[in-house]
Amino acid sequence: MVCADGRAWFAAEDVVAQAIVAAGRQREQRPLLMQVADVFAHDVWYGAGGRRGPAPGARARATEASGQYVATLAMLALLVRDHLEPAALELVYRPFAAAIPVEELARE
Numbered sequence: 001m002v003c004a005d006g007r008a009w010f011a012a013e014d015v016v017a018q019a020i021v022a023a024g025r026q027r028e029q030r031p032l033l034m035q036v037a038d039v040f041a042h043d044v045w046y047g048a049g050g051r052r053g054p055a056p057g058a059r060a061r062a063t064e065a066s067g068q069y070v071a072t073l074a075m076l077a078l079l080v081r082d083h084l085e086p087a088a089l090e091l092v093y094r095p096f097a098a099a100i101p102v103e104e105l106a107r108e
Contacts, residue, residue, distance in 0.1 A: 005091060012088040013073055019080035032075055040068040070095055078105065 020029055070092075077084060077092045081102075093102055 008091060012077075012091045015084060015088045016073060016077050016080060016092065019083040020076060023080050023083045025079055029076060029079060032079065033072065036068060036072050036075055040064055040071075078102075 020026060074093045074096055077089050081089050089102070090097075
């Protein structure tokens, strides 16, 4: 995902970072960052086969750090989606869109 859309992805990351500051949501991001880090610290995101995840041959070719980065950026984009252009949100949320359509997430 990140590699395929390289320049656009990192441009969207910059837009998300700017939106966090513009929206004044630095304080709100901290507990969210801790929750995502906790999820990745206590479970193997791609599974070890069997009931914990896909068989070894079906795993994503990425590190847990990559998974955490992608999940964190998507979560931060949701935090400031009211300050983002739809294209930026769509790009960074794309890895999760099939499992959790953004339209189903309540805006607060």
